[in-house]
Amino acid sequence: MAIRLPDGTVREYPQGTTVREVAQDIGGRTALEALVARVNGRLVDLFYRLEEDAEIELLTPATDAGLEVLRHSTAHVMAQAVKRLFPEARLAIGPPIENGFYYDFDLPRALTPEDLERIAAEMRRIISEDYAFSRQEMDREQAIQFFRDRGESYKVEILEELDDPRPSIYQQGEFIDLCRGPHIPSTGRIKAFALRSVAGAYWRGDSHRPMLQRIYGTAFATQEELDRYLELLAEAERRDHRRLGRELDLFSFREEAPGFVFWHPKGYQLYRTLVDFSRELQEPRGYLEVSTPWIYRTTLWETSGHWQHYKDNMFLIDADGDRMGVKPMNCPGHCLLYSQKVHSYRDLPVKFAEYGPLARFEASGTLHGALRVRGMHQDDAHIFLREDQIEEQIREVLELVDAIYSAFGMAYTIKLSTRPDEYMGELETWEKAEAALVRALEAAGREYTVNPKDGAFYGPKLDFDVTDALGRKWQCATVQLDFQFPERFDLYYVDRDGSHKRPVMIHRAIMGTLERFIGILVEHFAGAFPVWLAPVQVRVLPIGSDHVAYAARVRAELANAGVRAELDDRNEKIGYKIREAQVQKVPYMLVVGGKEVEAATVAVRHRRAGDQGSMPLATFIERIRHEIDSRSLD
RNA sequence: GCUGGCGUAGCUCAGUCGGUAGAGCGACGCACUCGUAAUGCGUAGGUCACCGGUUCGAGCCCGGUCGCCAGCUCCA
Secondary structure (H helix, E strand, C coil): CEEEECCCCCCCCCCCEHHHHHHHHCCHHHHHHHCCEEEEEECCCCCCCCCEEEEEEECCCCCCCHHHHHHHHHHHHHHHHHHHCCCCEHHHHHHHCCCCEEEEEECCCCCHHHHHHHHHHHHHHHHCCCCCEEEEEECCCHHHHHHHHHHHHHHHHHHHHCCCCCEEEEECCCEEEEEECCCEEHHHHCEEEEEEEEEEHHHCCCCCEEEEEEEEEEEEEEHHHHHHHHHHHHHHHCCCCCHHHHHHHCCCCCCCCCCCCEEHHHHHHHHHHHHHHHHHHHHHHHHEECCCCEEEEHHHHHHHHHHHCCHCCCCEEEEEEEEEEECCCCCCHHHHEEECCCEEEHCCCEEECCCEEEECCCHHHHCECCCECCCCEEEEEEEEEEEHHHHHHHHHHHHHHHHHHHHHCEEEEEEECCCCCCCCCCHHHHHHHHHHHHHHHHHHHCCCEEECCCCCCCECCEEEEECCCCCCEEEEEEEEEEHHHHHHHCEEECCCCCCCCCEEEEEEEEEEEHHHHHHHHHHHCCCCCCCCCCCEEEEEEEECCHHHHHHHHHHHHHHCCCCCCECCCCCHHHHHHHHHHHHHCEEEEECCCCHHHHCCCCEECCCCCCEEEEEEEEEEEEHHHHHHHCCCCC
């Protein structure tokens, strides 16, 4: 039979040759380091027997697929260790995930960090014992009986719902598990792993099913790569917005108001800078900023459909017998506002923007600093338009998204989220909306992936995942196309021929929730904001008390030039003042002493580049103004 | 909401066997008038998350509540 290799060469082997034998024949590093192989596009073990002509590719842990298999096998080794230490443990599932793997167990008691140590030690023993992985297929009924005899009720449940008539099981040493495979050749091939944490997880992700214990771990091809990954996690911890928010005096949280943010003056400065930026971009595009009520009678929520689809996430108030709900979204209010007057086809699109407060009753366990809150503000807007304007308006929004994210140096990807199971309106309308979004994306030449069933209850949406400086993804922007609200609110415009037509609506937020977006920015920039965003752009540091008066004049001139500047006139050594400004990540420090007073200059120190030498104040102002106005990311 | 863990000064943490609480940093005061990442000395600061129980006596043991953390579910 003919075996074709990725480099295009074709070699002849007798039928029944294993992939491993082919690898040995080829030789070289890839063959030596290969963990699994892809044969005609399908992943297989190295002991797989080739029976006919095939294209094969050997996969080392340097490939995504190879690394994934390595992690999957490490999960099996972990399960083996758990079984050795806790023979009564029942196995659930143990897949590889992004950056690692997990395995869920039903255990008689809660695991402690010490248990993780013991499990890791047992894993190291299993790795040094170097058991080969083997594969066996059996009839489904036989497999069910096999796992039932071993008391593995979760495996039995999986098998009972499995389509495969001949499921496979894998074995290494004494450990046997139901598994599709493939796996690495032997446990000794695991070179670097770490167990990270234990947490509860529902069987099959269903909150009505038993809670299992999930152990998270990770594995890499080499110790260096593992160390690099662990260092990335440590860096993420150092950048945690909850910690930096406190240290930089941006915001705080109190148990008196779980899920709400207290914005300190510096944090709120940042917040205002973002809103100003949003206005600056939206006003030229015809957005009209409005403010609408934040508490409405439930009758409005019934009209909008929130009562039926979103009630559990709403703060409800009994106001003297009147049932009212705090708004989780602005759309119903904007619909009422739209219906306040008669619109001509010529007036469309009408774009209402609002930055006001919203409240969503999020489950207590989901709250997370500023990233997941109950009280929020969005750079929200609703566009009322004619059907023939959909493509052009979606394109304009896409272009706005681009303008905003590029200002923060953030790349992003687009997801198209389609009709969820619990949806409102007609199937036909949904299909029309989904098709319109696809057309707009394609016309704009944007790449996107499809995220099935993740749309809002009133329409399909485009979600934007931004990637931060540590490579983590966050969902911020959302653009939703909606045919339902105009219907429910009986909105119309007067068309050319005088008839009443139904407008379409686009719901859109770019930064999304500002609380969340600022949390992301704090972590993205590690608190060292570019000058245009920095709450304090300059701190003026007089060396002695004789220089305070001059320093105060410098600060005032900076303020006149629209630069946010502070004066540190405390009676401290210059080194101490500099250290404090550095720790606060203030972009520029202006040191002024006798020489500067004399020459009417300032000695400029940049938080990263250090001492920049002296220059006339006007020169510095010109430079920093340019940096601010151009929204430089340096 | 669920599972597990945690809650002591503004922050980070110590507190032994149950005997009424401590450090460093920060804050404040005083002195020092200083040239690019920490001057010295002193002072104040605690309902040990909250409520209840056991005990002669609870930061410590038990129960409940709240909050936070890691996940799950949900999601911007």
